[in-house]
Amino acid sequence: MMGEPKIRARGVAKHYRANNLDVRALDPLDLEIYEGEFVCLLGPSGCGKSTLLRMVAGLVTPSAGTLHMDGRLITRPSPERGLVFQEYALFPWMTVLRNVMYGPSVRGLGRAKAEQLARDQIARVGLEGFENHFPSQLSGGMKQRVGIARVWANQPDVLLMDEPFGALDSITRNVLQRDLLGLWMQERRTILFVTHSVEEAIYLADRIVVMSARPGRITAIVPIDAPRPRNLLDQDSIALRAHLTGLVEAQVIATSGGRIAAKSAVGGYVE
Amino acid sequence: MAPARPVVVSLLRNLLLFAGLPVGLIAAWQFASQRGTLPDYLLPSPFQVVAGLVEITRDGTLTTDLSASIFRSVTGFAIATAIAVPIGIAIGWFRSVRKSTYFTLLVLMPIPITAWISLAILWFGIGDKSAIFLVALGAAVPILVNTIHGVEWVDKLFIEAALTLGTGPRQILWRIVLPAAMPSILTGLRLGLRNSWAGLVVAEMIGARSGVGYLIWDSRLMMRSDLMIVGMLLVGILGSTSDQLMSLASKLMLRWSRTDSHDG
Ligand SMILES: Nc1ncnc2c1ncn2[C@@H]1O[C@H](COP(=O)(O)OP(=O)(O)OP(=O)(O)O)[C@@H](O)[C@H]1O
Ligand SMILES: [Mg+2]
Numbered sequence: 001m002m003g004e005p006k007i008r009a010r011g012v013a014k015h016y017r018a019n020n021l022d023v024r025a026l027d028p029l030d031l032e033i034y035e036g037e038f039v040c041l042l043g044p045s046g047c048g049k050s051t052l053l054r055m056v057a058g059l060v061t062p063s064a065g066t067l068h069m070d071g072r073l074i075t076r077p078s079p080e081r082g083l084v085f086q087e088y089a090l091f092p093w094m095t096v097l098r099n100v101m102y103g104p105s106v107r108g109l110g111r112a113k114a115e116q117l118a119r120d121q122i123a124r125v126g127l128e129g130f131e132n133h134f135p136s137q138l139s140g141g142m143k144q145r146v147g148i149a150r151v152w153a154n155q156p157d158v159l160l161m162d163e164p165f166g167a168l169d170s171i172t173r174n175v176l177q178r179d180l181l182g183l184w185m186q187e188r189r190t191i192l193f194v195t196h197s198v199e200e201a202i203y204l205a206d207r208i209v210v211m212s213a214r215p216g217r218i219t220a221i222v223p224i225d226a227p228r229p230r231n232l233l234d235q236d237s238i239a240l241r242a243h244l245t246g247l248v249e250a251q252v253i254a255t256s257g258g259r260i261a262a263k264s265a266v267g268g269y270v271e
Numbered sequence: 272m273a274p275a276r277p278v279v280v281s282l283l284r285n286l287l288l289f290a291g292l293p294v295g296l297i298a299a300w301q302f303a304s305q306r307g308t309l310p311d312y313l314l315p316s317p318f319q320v321v322a323g324l325v326e327i328t329r330d331g332t333l334t335t336d337l338s339a340s341i342f343r344s345v346t347g348f349a350i351a352t353a354i355a356v357p358i359g360i361a362i363g364w365f366r367s368v369r370k371s372t373y374f375t376l377l378v379l380m381p382i383p384i385t386a387w388i389s390l391a392i393l394w395f396g397i398g399d400k401s402a403i404f405l406v407a408l409g410a411a412v413p414i415l416v417n418t419i420h421g422v423e424w425v426d427k428l429f430i431e432a433a434l435t436l437g438t439g440p441r442q443i444l445w446r447i448v449l450p451a452a453m454p455s456i457l458t459g460l461r462l463g464l465r466n467s468w469a470g471l472v473v474a475e476m477i478g479a480r481s482g483v484g485y486l487i488w489d490s491r492l493m494m495r496s497d498l499m500i501v502g503m504l505l506v507g508i509l510g511s512t513s514d515q516l517m518s519l520a521s522k523l524m525l526r527w528s529r530t531d532s533h534d535g
Contacts, residue, residue, distance in 0.1 A: 059431050079437030089432040093450045093527045103436040106446065134527040154436060 005032035006190045011065030024215035025051045036188035040201035043211030044252050049194040053160050057083045082151030086163040088143040090135040097131040103154035121149040141172035158190045198244045213251040315497040323497035339481040347406025355411040359418025384409040384470040392478045401478035409470030410463035421455025457521040468510045
């Protein structure tokens with residue numbers, strides 16, 4: 001993929017000040033994401049994945065460096081960059097339809113147009129018949145389908161997903177991964193997807209960006225060319241899984257230095 | 272297995288459970304009055320209380336007092352809502368407003384409504400205005416506290432979601448914060464309503480010449496303890512009716528919430 005990147009991060013870093021302590025969440029990093037690409041950010045807990053995603057969303061300002069989208073500096077949130085939350089963040093006082101209509105109507109598309117867009121997206125994520133349900137009446141998997149439909153109804157250029165399936169059971173998670181991939185194959189929007197599941201990253205990504213433990217840095221970028229849908233049980237996937245697991249767990253061991261972490265790494269995968 | 276029988280049994284059981292205590296209490300009360308264990312001047316018998324109620328219903332005192340009290344209560348509560356909700360939103364949302372009102376509220380809010388009565392009469396004289404003032408004050412404090420709390424503690428996630436979906440910073444307050452804080456605001460309204468009856472009764476005892484509070488006060492001076500009891504029961508009925516109405520209104524407004532009981 002060549003030409004101007006969709007998202008370009010240059011020397012982006014973030015430190016937080018909490019209780020008079022400086023927390024280095026993210027060390028300066030460079031990253032380019034191209035139009036239509038599915039990129040997974042993979043890294044141990046606390047390494048700054050959410051921080052990076054929120055900076056791309058425009059919710060958090062970098063302490064150093066710049067973020068550009070289509071060559072324009074990112075300074076504030078915009079519906080061009082939709083964010084899907086691990087906690088769903090649906091508006092509980094709105095029905096499914098209202099939630100999905102929210103973006104289009106707040107952008108002034110008009111009621112009828114907004115409703116049409118919303119109904120299309122609800123159908124795409126397989127939630128027809130649930131338009132008038134409230135979020136509290138849905139299962140976790142259904143809630144995240146609404147979360148995805150709500151963002152997709154805005155037709156964003158870039159989808160930012162922060163461990164969207166992290167709170168789901170493994171079966172629901174697999175189904176949603178497959179369905180998300182289906183949606184993405186129909187409409188190739190650029191996706192930046194945070195996960196700490198190696199399998200999830202291998203199943204979804206064009207490129208996997210592996211991050212170090214806090215303060216986060218990029219330690220490896222692993223492209224995957226295998227055609228989709230991928231079989232996680234074939235030889236290449238298993239080898240890749242061992243490789244990536246090694247990369248990620250090396251980070252955990254490096255910081256914790258504890259025997260428990262080291263043991264789990266050794267018991268896991270050997271290259 | 273005839274399903275009809277357990278239904279009848281459980282109905283009877285419930286009837287017994289709900290009605291048992293009040294019926295028993297009234298029976299015991301009547302019995303004690305008849306035997307003379309409970310002298311009239313301490314507590315008149317249930318029959319005397321009913322007779323008193325019939326008397327004031329006939330001579331029109333009941334209608335006058337009830338309508339005066341309901342008018343003051345509704346007006347005062349409406350004023351409290353109209354003032355305390357917007358102020359609470361401002362205090363909860365804008366940090367500068369919160370800081371600048373902090374000490375004032377810290378000192379003023381713990382003053383019980385009863386302590387305001389002298390000032391109320393001084394400012395508004397005897398009559399409706401004093402009573403409305405105290406009702407509004409009694410309702411305003413819980414409304415204010417709960418509105419501030421609700422707005423201050425709106426989940427940041429909703430705000431972030433709204434921002435990334437294209438909501439302008441100015442729209443966040445009305446589109447997101449207000450509905451998200453609604454359960455807390457409604458709790459405040461309900462607690463405020465409950466609190467306002469104390470304000471009403473005190474105001475009517477000292478600062479008015481009508482209303483259920485005045486009925487209670489005046490009947491003591493007139494040595495009509497039967498009417499005193501009537502007045503107290505009326506306050507109880509007004510209070511619980513208004514509370515039920517308020518609870519119904521919140522349930523309707525909070526249909527989206529699975530647990531729609533936010534009251535204490
Ligand atoms: N608002 C904040 N104030 C202070 N510190 C913060 C804040 N947000 C994040 N941090 C710190 O920055 C570091 C990175 O946090 P971040 O949430 O980006 O990690 P993450 O990679 O998403 O972790 P996880 O996988 O657990 O979600 C953490 O140590 C966290 O404690
Ligand atoms: Mg995170």
